Amino acid sequence: MLLKGARLATFDPPRLDEADLRIEGERIAERGRPLAPRDGEEVLELEGAVVIPGLVNAHTHLYSALARGMPGPAAAPRNFVEILERVWWKLDRALDADSVRLSGLVGAIEAARSGTTLLIDHHSSPSFIRGSLGELQRAVEEVGLRAALCYEVTDRNGREGRDLGVEENVTFARERASALTRGVIGAHASFTLGDESLDLLARAVSDTGSSLHIHVAEDRADGDDARARYGCSVIDRLDRRGLLASRALLAHCVHLDPDQVQLAHAKGCWIAHNPRSNMNNSVGHAPTVNLRRAALGTDGMDEDMFAEMRAAYLKMRDAGRDDAVAATVQMVAGGHRLAAALFGLPFGKLDAGAPADLVVLDYRPPTELHGDNLAGHLLFGVDRSHVRSVLVAGRWVLRDRRVTSVDEAKAFAAARSAARDVWSRMASLGTA
Numbered sequence: 001m002l003l004k005g006a007r008l009a010t011f012d013p014p015r016l017d018e019a020d021l022r023i024e025g026e027r028i029a030e031r032g033r034p035l036a037p038r039d040g041e042e043v044l045e046l047e048g049a050v051v052i053p054g055l056v057n058a059h060t061h062l063y064s065a066l067a068r069g070m071p072g073p074a075a076a077p078r079n080f081v082e083i084l085e086r087v088w089w090k091l092d093r094a095l096d097a098d099s100v101r102l103s104g105l106v107g108a109i110e111a112a113r114s115g116t117t118l119l120i121d122h123h124s125s126p127s128f129i130r131g132s133l134g135e136l137q138r139a140v141e142e143v144g145l146r147a148a149l150c151y152e153v154t155d156r157n158g159r160e161g162r163d164l165g166v167e168e169n170v171t172f173a174r175e176r177a178s179a180l181t182r183g184v185i186g187a188h189a190s191f192t193l194g195d196e197s198l199d200l201l202a203r204a205v206s207d208t209g210s211s212l213h214i215h216v217a218e219d220r221a222d223g224d225d226a227r228a229r230y231g232c233s234v235i236d237r238l239d240r241r242g243l244l245a246s247r248a249l250l251a252h253c254v255h256l257d258p259d260q261v262q263l264a265h266a267k268g269c270w271i272a273h274n275p276r277s278n279m280n281n282s283v284g285h286a287p288t289v290n291l292r293r294a295a296l297g298t299d300g301m302d303e304d305m306f307a308e309m310r311a312a313y314l315k316m317r318d319a320g321r322d323d324a325v326a327a328t329v330q331m332v333a334g335g336h337r338l339a340a341a342l343f344g345l346p347f348g349k350l351d352a353g354a355p356a357d358l359v360v361l362d363y364r365p366p367t368e369l370h371g372d373n374l375a376g377h378l379l380f381g382v383d384r385s386h387v388r389s390v391l392v393a394g395r396w397v398l399r400d401r402r403v404t405s406v407d408e409a410k411a412f413a414a415a416r417s418a419a420r421d422v423w424s425r426m427a428s429l430g431t432a
Contacts, residue, residue, distance in 0.1 A: 001042040002035060006051040006360075007369070008350045012333035014374040021051070023356045026179065026393040031351055046360060050369075050382075053348045054117025054357035054392060055305040056335030059213075059251040059272035059297025062107035062121050062136060066099060066419040067091055067300075070426075080219035080283055089156070094425035095125035099418040100132050104139030106415045108147075109408055111303035112398045114384040115359040117145055118339050118347070119303065120249065120272075122186055122213055124152035129164040133172040137181050143406055144397035146357070148342050150186025150213045155197055166200050173208040179393060182342050183208070184249070189215040190234045191225035198241040211247035211342070214238075218252035219283045235260040244269055247341050251297065254284045261290040270338050273331060274299040275311045288316055288327060295334035305332070306383045313379050329375045356394040361386045 003021040008031075022030035022041075037043050073086035095103075100123075111119055119140065125132050133149045140147045149172065153165040165186075173183030185204045187193060193201075205212055217223050217234050226234045235256060238244050246268030253261065253271045264271065270293050273286050277299030288294070296308050309328055316324035336348025345355045363386045369377055390398040397404060 001044060002037050003051070004035075004043060004045050005048055006046045007048055009050055009052045009374055009378075010348065010350055011053075011329050011374075011378075012336065012348055014329060014371050016369065016371045016374050018048075021350065021358075023391070023394050026356055028350065028352055028354045028356050049388065050361040050363050051350065052115070052359050052361065053336060053350060053354075054359055054390065055115050055332070056118045056120070056295065056339045056347065057111065057116050057298055057303055057305055057308075058120050058249070058270070058295035058335050058338055059274055059299055060107075060119055060121050060303060061123070061300030062119065062140075063092065063095055063100065063103045063123060063125065064088075064300030065103045065107040065110070066095075066415065066422055070419075070423055079221070080281055081221050083281060090426045090429050091422065092124040092152075093126050093429055094422045096128050097131070097135055099422050100125050100128060101135040101139050102411070102415040102418045104136040105142065105406065105411050107303055108140045108143035108145050109403055109406060109411060111145060112143055112390050112403060113387060114302075114304040114306065115361075115387045115390060116303045116305050117357045117359070117390060117392045117397070118147065118335075119145060120148045120184075120213065120297070120338075120342075122150060122152055122215075122251070124154075124188070126157045126161050129161065129168050131168075133168055133183065134176060137172075137176060137178075141178070141180050143403070144180075144392050144395055146180045146339075146343070146392060148182045148184055148213075148339075150184045152186045152188045153197065153201060154188035154192040155194055156188075156192050162197055162200075166204055170204050170208055173204075173210045182210075184210050184213050184342070187212060187214040189218065189222050190237055191222045195230075195241070198238070198243060202242045205243070205245070211245065211249065212243050213249045214243075214251065216250040216253050217255040218278075219281070220255050223255050233260055235263055239263065239267065247338075249338070251299070252278065252283075252286065253291075254278055254286050256287060258287065258290045261287060265293050269293070270295060270334070270341075272297040273312060274301075274308075275315045276301050276308060279311070279315070285315055285319065288312075289321065291331075293334065293337075294331050295338045296328075296331045304384050305335075310379055325375045325379060328379060332378075356391055358391050359387060360389040360391075362388045
């Protein structure tokens with residue numbers, strides 16, 4: 001197809017140009033102005049619509065789509081660990097194959113409607129481990145999005161649950177890679193993993209040639225546990241087991257000091273910053289001034305990266321950072337660089353050879369729009385309501401605001417029914 005009359009906006013560095021794009025197969029084949037239509041080529045006149053690369057959610061939990069509006073626990077949690085015990089660890093234990101699939105389906109639909117084309121998901125369903133990543137893959141690929149999937153290995157469900165989690169990660173990473181999906185090795189957090197489990201995870205990373213996705217120092221409890229039981233920081237503990245390595249994704253990192261962040265970066269690790277979730281859980285704010293290899297995630301709050309960008313910016317400004325605009329845009333670009341490392345494709349580009357993953361925005365700027373002020377429009381003007389169409393790997397996932405491959409109403413009706421069943425099962429569960 002040929003996209004005519006677009007305003008192409010990219011973020012690394014911020015740039016805006018008027019140009020046409022030719023799409024062939026899964027890639028952008030040509031960029032220029034003007035490009036002449038070829039015989040048999042579908043031509044779409046965009047009439048100056050802004051086009052951006054598809055956005056990346058660097059850390060999410062698709063299963064939390066079924067938590068929206070969920071009744072709170074009988075006793076209000078007093079700290080972060082109790083939030084896990086009384087809410088999230090009960091929710092994940094109540095998930096079955098149907099609810100896992102539907103959470104992935106509606107989460108992917110909401111991502112597409114938000115211009116998010118690649119989801120780096122961290123999954124947990126202790127009552128349904130084997131085959132759970134395959135259910136998520138089928139759901140996300142049915143919508144047409146890309147994903148990097150993993151299962152959350154933890155000791156809290158016993159040795160059998162731990163070993164099944166490792167097996168699910170390894171099997172999926174080895175056997176289920178596709179044009180749209182990759183598998184990585186998932187782990188909950190240091191405070192729910194013994195040394196034997198960390199060694200198993202290190203072996204899984206090595207055997208699959210993959211990388212680790214783990215929560216790190218989201219709350220002080222993680223670091224306190226590492227110091228009390230192992231006499232070191234969380235970062236040092238992971239490093240001793242060989243888990244700090246190129247492409248490892250460390251989610252949150254709220255309670256790391258500058259030296260620990262520097263060590264993680266020196267080892268080639270990425271950090272996923274999740275400002276809205278951190279505020280929601282009252283755990284603090286990541287040391288963003290020290291983050292060089294960082295990307296934004298939602299931690300399952302939703303799949304709306306425009307909302308996450310704005311929250312990241314406002315939190316940094318509230319902390320007094322004068323460079324908050326540039327820092328936020330760099331984290332958006334960081335998501336593309338992280339995705340490139342995981343998939344081996346030049347995400348974030350709108351040039352020949354780049355994947356045809358892009359978002360068409362119905363954004364009519366009330367002031368001039370150019371490369372020098374693109375970031376200001378992105379943070380103060382654009383939101384998910386402007387997403388008109390979404391292309392992933394050369395295929396329309398959302399076209400003129402209609403999801404192309406899924407009966408959206410049917411999917412959400414089924415999800416509501418599944419959520420009622422999940423909530424009912426949760427009510428019968430004790431504390432994790």
